[in-house]
Amino acid sequence: EQVRLLYQCVLVECNDVCAQSYGARRADEVIGKKLTELFGTAPGSLDSLFIALIQGGYHIVDGLGIEKLEDGTERYFLNNGHGVVKDGKLLRIWGTFRDITERKRAEEALQESEEKFRNLFDLSPQAVALTDVTTGKLIDVNNMFCMLTKYSKKEVLGKTTTEISFYSEDDRDRFLKELLTSEEINGLEMDFKARDGS
Numbered sequence: 001e002q003v004r005l006l007y008q009c010v011l012v013e014c015n016d017v018c019a020q021s022y023g024a025r026r027a028d029e030v031i032g033k034k035l036t037e038l039f040g041t042a043p044g045s046l047d048s049l050f051i052a053l054i055q056g057g058y059h060i061v062d063g064l065g066i067e068k069l070e071d072g073t074e075r076y077f078l079n080n081g082h083g084v085v086k087d088g089k090l091l092r093i094w095g096t097f098r099d100i101t102e103r104k105r106a107e108e109a110l111q112e113s114e115e116k117f118r119n120l121f122d123l124s125p126q127a128v129a130l131t132d133v134t135t136g137k138l139i140d141v142n143n144m145f146c147m148l149t150k151y152s153k154k155e156v157l158g159k160t161t162t163e164i165s166f167y168s169e170d171d172r173d174r175f176l177k178e179l180l181t182s183e184e185i186n187g188l189e190m191d192f193k194a195r196d197g198s
Contacts, residue, residue, distance in 0.1 A: 003050045009035055012092070021099055049079060058083025058090055065097070076104040129161075136160040150195040 011033055019027045022038045030038055035046075045068040053060045058081070065077040081095035121128060127145035129138055138156050146152060156164055 002054050003047055006050045007036055011038065053081055058085060075099060075101045148194065
């Protein structure tokens with residue numbers, strides 16, 4: 001019931017910057033309107049924010065609000081609110097909010113990109129190993145690497161290839177020399193040794 005009533009709140013004061021976030025030019029264009037009129041908010045889109053506000057004793061810091069507009073697009077806001085309660089009744093809420101929609105979309109795009117990379121890495125038909133250049137330790141290997149070397153990820157992560165004896169000393173020395181003297185290594189052939197010696 002409290003959540004339902006919060007949707008009926010009326011904006012009684014704001015600055016022009018706040019009004020512009022609602023698509024208006026000046027504060028006097030939005031004062032007196034309900035929240036649902038300001039954003040064209042879809043029913044229920046602020047439920048979790050309002051519940052957090054109520055559970056926090058009508059106080060909230062950086063509460064995430066997701067406004068789902070009538071056209072289906074979403075806008076993300078970080079909200080800070082302080083409720084004024086008198087005689088057990090909520091009279092008003094002072095608050096600020098920041099539109100973080102672009103930041104949120106960038107984070108989602110980065111996460112999607114990371115997931116695609118992870119899938120390409122894991123499912124690659126080539127054995128792939130990532131090494132920390134400062135320590136020489138393996139920080140990740142893919143499934144094909146484990147299949148060919150017959151080592152599990154747990155057995156190799158955090159170790160150097162020397163510790164695991166993937167290749168002969170001659171090959172290792174040749175690889176290190178190539179690494180130190182060349183700007184780029186292309187097509188260096190090495191004989192790797194699997195866990196079972198094959």
